[in-house]
Amino acid sequence: MADLDAVTGAFSFTGRFIARRLLADGRRVRTLTNHPRRPGAEGMDVEVAPLQFSNRDVVVESLRGVDVLYNTYWIRFPHSGLDFGDAVDNTRTLMSAAVEAGVRKVVHISVSNPSPDSPLDYYAGKARTEAVVRESGLAWAVVRPTLIFGDGDILINNIAWLLRRVPFFFVPGNGAYRVQPVAGEEVADIAVWAAEHDGITVDAAGPDILSYAELVDSVAIAIHHTRPIVFTPPAFTLLAGRAVGRFVKDVILTPQELEGLMQELLVSAEPPLGRKRLDDWLLRSSDTLGMSYASELDRHFR
Numbered sequence: 571m572a573d574l575d576a577v578t579g580a581f582s583f584t585g586r587f588i589a590r591r592l593l594a595d596g597r598r599v600r601t602l603t604n605h606p607r608r609p610g611a612e613g614m615d616v617e618v619a620p621l622q623f624s625n626r627d628v629v630v631e632s633l634r635g636v637d638v639l640y641n642t643y644w645i646r647f648p649h650s651g652l653d654f655g656d657a658v659d660n661t662r663t664l665m666s667a668a669v670e671a672g673v674r675k676v677v678h679i680s681v682s683n684p685s686p687d688s689p690l691d692y693y694a695g696k697a698r699t700e701a702v703v704r705e706s707g708l709a710w711a712v713v714r715p716t717l718i719f720g721d722g723d724i725l726i727n728n729i730a731w732l733l734r735r736v737p738f739f740f741v742p743g744n745g746a747y748r749v750q751p752v753a754g755e756e757v758a759d760i761a762v763w764a765a766e767h768d769g770i771t772v773d774a775a776g777p778d779i780l781s782y783a784e785l786v787d788s789v790a791i792a793i794h795h796t797r798p799i800v801f802t803p804p805a806f807t808l809l810a811g812r813a814v815g816r817f818v819k820d821v822i823l824t825p826q827e828l829e830g831l832m833q834e835l836l837v838s839a840e841p842p843l844g845r846k847r848l849d850d851w852l853l854r855s856s857d858t859l860g861m862s863y864a865s866e867l868d869r870h871f872r
């Protein structure tokens with residue numbers, strides 16, 4: 571068995587946790603990425619190859635000699651002519667290139683509660699990528715995280731960023747819908763564990779289930795910026811989010827993300843495998859969390 575694994579996005583968010591875990595285990599890591607110079611990348615001893623789907627031969631070459639491919643590739647929302655259907659097609663290209671390159675196994679990072687019948691394209695698309703992986707001919711495992719927290723996250727960081735700047739915080743609906751955050755390190759642990767188990771599909775979820783309003787409160791307490799919460803109709807929150815988005819030149823929250831959140835799709839029905847508590851990370855990160863805005867468009871579309 572080769573001692574080389576591939577991780578998409580080792581300098582991005584989830585992939586960085588996986589790459590770090592593999593390096594700590596003594597594995598060699600090659601990343602497929604379009605952002606080889608992200609801050610902190612220089613300190614990681616990782617080979618770099620392009621994440622380029624337009625030329626399948628390049629993808630095949632990028633994957634030669636690889637034992638396990640950890641696939642985090644996905645898009646958060648359609649933008650700049652790239653939609654979820656394209657991301658499914660790109661996943662298909664990645665899988666067929668992995669087969670041709672002789673990769674032994676893929677560990678595919680999906681999301682909690684994907685469904686081919688979901689009216690939400692993100693969740694329906696993720697279900698389609700899972701099918702692509704299962705039908706690829708590779709040995710496979712699927713890991714389905716809930717809401718991932720850890721250094722480099724976007725959602726929780728930007729809640730903190732807003733709390734540091736606004737006099738009150740808009741929460742869509744009644745804020746009682748729940749989330750079950752999981753630590754990025756533990757998503758990586760579960761992914762590496764899954765690499766040893768063929769044909770499994772497993773949620774990656776943390777020990778705490780809390781309401782979205784409680785999540786906002788927890789962030790506010792950790793960064794010492796408690797604010798009155800104003801419960802608003804979801805459409806109003808989205809409008810407010812769009813206004814802030816224009817200011818920061820980003821997409822803060824899409825209607826489908828909000829719908830998924832309110833449908834509690836970021837809660838697992840399985841006993842949690844994660845042990846790390848969100849509160850501990852929030853308190854450890856209180857000096858840095860939300861100090862600067864984390865832009866999805868800057869990360870992936872500019």
Ligand SMILES: NC(=O)c1ccc[n+]([C@@H]2O[C@H](COP(=O)([O-])OP(=O)(O)OC[C@H]3O[C@@H](n4cnc5c(N)ncnc54)[C@H](OP(=O)(O)O)[C@@H]3O)[C@@H](O)[C@H]2O)c1
Pocket residue numbers: 578579580581582583584585602603604605621641642643644645646652679680681682714715716717718719869870871
């Ligand atoms: N973040 C969460 O809380 C969360 C929760 C549940 C499930 N997940 C799943 O976990 C996986 C990783 O999510 P993440 O948030 O950690 O993503 P990420 O690290 O920001 O991106 C993952 C990979 O996808 C590539 N990518 C992302 N957007 C792209 C775009 N618009 N065009 C081209 N490439 C793009 C990145 O490319 P670069 O290497 O060039 O950056 C990276 O290789 C995804 O499958 C996601 O569905 C995430």
